Amino acid sequence: MNETNTFLLDGEEIPFTPGQSIIQAATEHGIYIPHLCWHPEFKAHGSCKICTVKVNGRFGSSCTMAAQAGMNVENRTSELDDKRRTLLQMYFVEGNHFCPSCEKSGNCSLQATAYELKMVSPHFDMFYPDRAVDASHPDILLDFNRCIMCSLCVTASREVDGKNVFSMGGRGLLGRRIHISSESGKLADTDFALTDRAASICPVGVILPKRKGFAVPIGERKYDKLPINLQVSEETP
Amino acid sequence: MNAPAPAVKKLRVATTSLAGCFGCHMSFLDIDERIIPLLDLIEFDRSPLTDIKHCGPCDLGIIEGGLCNAENVHVLREFRKNCKFLVAMGACAINGGLPAQRNHLDLRDVLEEVYQTEAGLSHGGIPNDPELPLPLNQVHPIHEVVKIDYFLPGCPPPADAIWKLLTDLLAGRTPSLGHGLMHYD
Numbered sequence: 235m236n237e238t239n240t241f242l243l244d245g246e247e248i249p250f251t252p253g254q255s256i257i258q259a260a261t262e263h264g265i266y267i268p269h270l271c272w273h274p275e276f277k278a279h280g281s282c283k284i285c286t287v288k289v290n291g292r293f294g295s296s297c298t299m300a301a302q303a304g305m306n307v308e309n310r311t312s313e314l315d316d317k318r319r320t321l322l323q324m325y326f327v328e329g330n331h332f333c334p335s336c337e338k339s340g341n342c343s344l345q346a347t348a349y350e351l352k353m354v355s356p357h358f359d360m361f362y363p364d365r366a367v368d369a370s371h372p373d374i375l376l377d378f379n380r381c382i383m384c385s386l387c388v389t390a391s392r393e394v395d396g397k398n399v400f401s402m403g404g405r406g407l408l409g410r411r412i413h414i415s416s417e418s419g420k421l422a423d424t425d426f427a428l429t430d431r432a433a434s435i436c437p438v439g440v441i442l443p444k445r446k447g448f449a450v451p452i453g454e455r456k457y458d459k460l461p462i463n464l465q466v467s468e469e470t471p
Numbered sequence: 472m473n474a475p476a477p478a479v480k481k482l483r484v485a486t487t488s489l490a491g492c493f494g495c496h497m498s499f500l501d502i503d504e505r506i507i508p509l510l511d512l513i514e515f516d517r518s519p520l521t522d523i524k525h526c527g528p529c530d531l532g533i534i535e536g537g538l539c540n541a542e543n544v545h546v547l548r549e550f551r552k553n554c555k556f557l558v559a560m561g562a563c564a565i566n567g568g569l570p571a572q573r574n575h576l577d578l579r580d581v582l583e584e585v586y587q588t589e590a591g592l593s594h595g596g597i598p599n600d601p602e603l604p605l606p607l608n609q610v611h612p613i614h615e616v617v618k619i620d621y622f623l624p625g626c627p628p629p630a631d632a633i634w635k636l637l638t639d640l641l642a643g644r645t646p647s648l649g650h651g652l653m654h655y656d
Contacts, residue, residue, distance in 0.1 A: 336656075339655070
């Protein structure tokens with residue numbers, strides 16, 4: 235590795251391989267940059283804006299900005315975390331995120347990120363949007379109340395499974411949603427399977443395997459044990 | 472003759488459960504024997520624990536539950552008027568919680584389903600006694616109606632989180648919950 239290929243992340247020198255994004259280099263070195271729509275396995279989508287950092291004093295998405303030698307990146311400053319918390323509060327009021335009744339609770343990236351950023355309230359007025367549940371598939375439940383439009387299922391189904399089961403469409407805050415690629419619009423009428431990569435990619439509680447709910451007791455779930463900033467790895471979101 | 476020790480002014484605390492299940496109050500009681508030293512520092516005003524019906528001037532008001540009917544809104548405003556600081560305790564106060572699951576349904580349809588259509592009930596019709604508070608069209612969290620100073624998430628918040636918030640406030644600190652005490656479920 236070329237010794238000049240380093241940048242500063244909150245004052246710490248981080249080496250990188252040319253072509254890597256800021257978040258890829260940080261993740262490789264075990265440093266947490268809060269994010270929702272980015273996943274190490276896939277090309278960046280750049281939509282959630284939670285991974286916004288300040289590069290040489292200017293805001294940018296760390297998942298889409300290439301790491302460059304000598305750049306000075308701010309990550310966990312109170313200024314950035316305050317903005318991230320506000321974005322999270324918008325995610326929480328735009329959907330129906332009721333953690334006590336959600337099977338994903340304790341293993342949810344949205345929830346764990348909100349804990350990490352000390353979000354104690356949604357702050358804004360709730361939207362309570364009317365969103366659909368699709369229980370047609372024999373093995374998988376879809377609860378779009380919790381969708382944050384990260385599009386990871388769209389990408390995984392297209393790029394890994396080669397199926398294109400999901401797509402994003404519609405307009406406006408409440409009109410835009412994930413569509414199922416079947417004539418009926420139902421998941422049962424696609425070739426979606428529990429073994430698909432897309433079946434286990436959802437960072438929140440939209441795509442859930444049936445008959446497995448609440449299998450892991452409270453206290454032993456992923457983010458019960460350690461906060462999300464201490465579970466940085468290149469394998470998991 | 473021993474002079475009595477100068478009395479420390481106790482913080483006056485009111486609590487209520489609006490559209491909640493009293494689970495947060497049960498979790499509050501789960502502080503167990505710590506309630507005894509706590510009572511050296513605070514005294515209760517209106518609360519399900521004292522059965523006082525109306526709130527007088529208080530230092531702290533703790534609200535469980537969201538707003539599902541007109542009375543909830545009146546009680547919340549009474550608390551805001553009388554309490555220096557208000558705490559939203561638990562998921563329902565913070566985002567509507569379980570009662571808000573009716574929000575995507577039409578209120579009349581819900582009432583008809585419960586009181587007229589559903590099997591096993593007396594089919595007496597939708598209650599319309601003037602003493603009953605009218606339900607709101609949708610359930611709302613309390614921060615949409617009055618200013619809330621502190622939030623304590625959880626369903627319910629663990630007793631240790633309630634204890635942490637109270638002891639932080641009594642010590643004059645801004646309450647802060649670390650990993651394990653802060654959860655939404």
